[in-house]
Amino acid sequence: LRHYPVPNGSINCATVISGANTYADLQCSNGYHGNLCGLCRFGYGASKPLVCRQCWSQSAIIMVYIISALVMLAFMKLICHFNLLEGGQTTDQPADRPHVTDLLKQLVLYVQYLLVIGSMNIPWPAVLYVPLRAVATIWAPASPETLTVECLFRDSSSVPAAIGRTLFYLCMPLVLLLLLLLLGVTVAACKA
Numbered sequence: 001l002r003h004y005p006v007p008n009g010s011i012n013c014a015t016v017i018s019g020a021n022t023y024a025d026l027q028c029s030n031g032y033h034g035n036l037c038g039l040c041r042f043g044y045g046a047s048k049p050l051v052c053r054q055c056w057s058q059s060a061i062i063m064v065y066i067i068s069a070l071v072m073l074a075f076m077k078l079i080c081h082f083n084l085l086e087g088g089q090t091t092d093q094p095a096d097r098p099h100v101t102d103l104l105k106q107l108v109l110y111v112q113y114l115l116v117i118g119s120m121n122i123p124w125p126a127v128l129y130v131p132l133r134a135v136a137t138i139w140a141p142a143s144p145e146t147l148t149v150e151c152l153f154r155d156s157s158s159v160p161a162a163i164g165r166t167l168f169y170l171c172m173p174l175v176l177l178l179l180l181l182l183l184g185v186t187v188a189a190c191k192a
Contacts, residue, residue: 045148048119055151062152068140069176076180079104111135 028037031044040052118132153164
């Protein structure tokens with residue numbers, strides 16, 4: 001460190017830099033830091049661009065992902081089951097009676113709309129916020145804005161959080177497909 005002469009003595013550069021960082025950090029809301037407050041502090045994760053949420057415990061995040069993945073697997077299995085049942089039916093069925101798969105497809109579309117609406121950066125009233133968060137949490141493996149996956153990779157210095165998050169969401173559909181296939185094989189083996 002260099003000392004520069006000033007009228008009253010010398011100033012330590014580390015003190016000046018530390019003071020500048022402290023000043024910048026004081027400008028940011030709780031959970032944010034960095035230039036223009038665009039980064040999440042330790043203990044917070046980005047749930048969507050420029051939105052930091054406090055991290056849940058790693059075990060809670062993993063448990064929510066497991067439960068929501070099981071819910072999604074059951075839902076996908078239900079859709080596959082009804083598609084196979086309706087695929088074998090004749091066209092003599094009355095036109096006014098909807099197929100179960102058509103209703104399930106409408107439900108999926110509705111949930112996708114809810115996820116898009118819930119991801120808008122709007123201060124929702126509690127009566128809307130709670131159901132939107134519940135749907136987002138159930139749909140967690142398919143929605144990167146639900147839980148802060150970055151919180152799972154905070155302790156790992158070998159995997160940057162952005163890369164870990166990207167890999168997680170790229171692999172999640174493949175993992176769910178493999179689990180669905182495994183479930184189908186298991187059910188077929190149990191019936192045989």
